[in-house]
Amino acid sequence: MKHTIDNTVTVDNCIFCKIIKGEIPATLLYQDGDFAIIKDLHPRAPLHYLAIPKSHFVTMEDADYYQSQIVGRMLKKISTIKEQLDLVDYRLIVNQGKGAGQSVWHYHVHILGGKQFGDF
Ligand code: AMP
Ligand code: ZN
DSSP: OOOOTTTTOOTTEEEEEHHHHTOOOOOOEEEOOOOOEEEOSSOSEEEEEEEESSSSSSSSOOOOOEEEEEEHHHHHHHTTTTTTTTOSSEEEOOOOOOGGGSSSSSSOOOESSSOOOOOO
């Protein structure tokens, strides 16, 4: 079964595509050709970042092989620059679909840190 998503969001009106293109301001902490790491506008932890692939897809089900490889590289990069991001232990979250809390229809990984997390 497909995720419940907002189908009116396209690559042309996607907020994260606009951030990637520099059309909407964001605090950029890292970028390379394939992805960016920015500060979340409404942090839910002392440190709350978003890792965002530059090419637009909504959930992992929609990712092609190349895009799925970018996500793997993105997770590895988070681990190698964690000091730069002030992270020690951290939690990664991906909301996939409305029922899971996804509100921006461009795949992203939440990076949460700076506190002791409870059991999940
Ligand atoms: P999700 O609910 O998993 O789709 O996460 C979307 C996240 O994007 C939320 O944590 C928002 O606070 C964050 N967000 C929305 N708009 C912006 C923005 N312009 N800059 C940075 N973060 C944003
Ligand atoms: Zn997008």
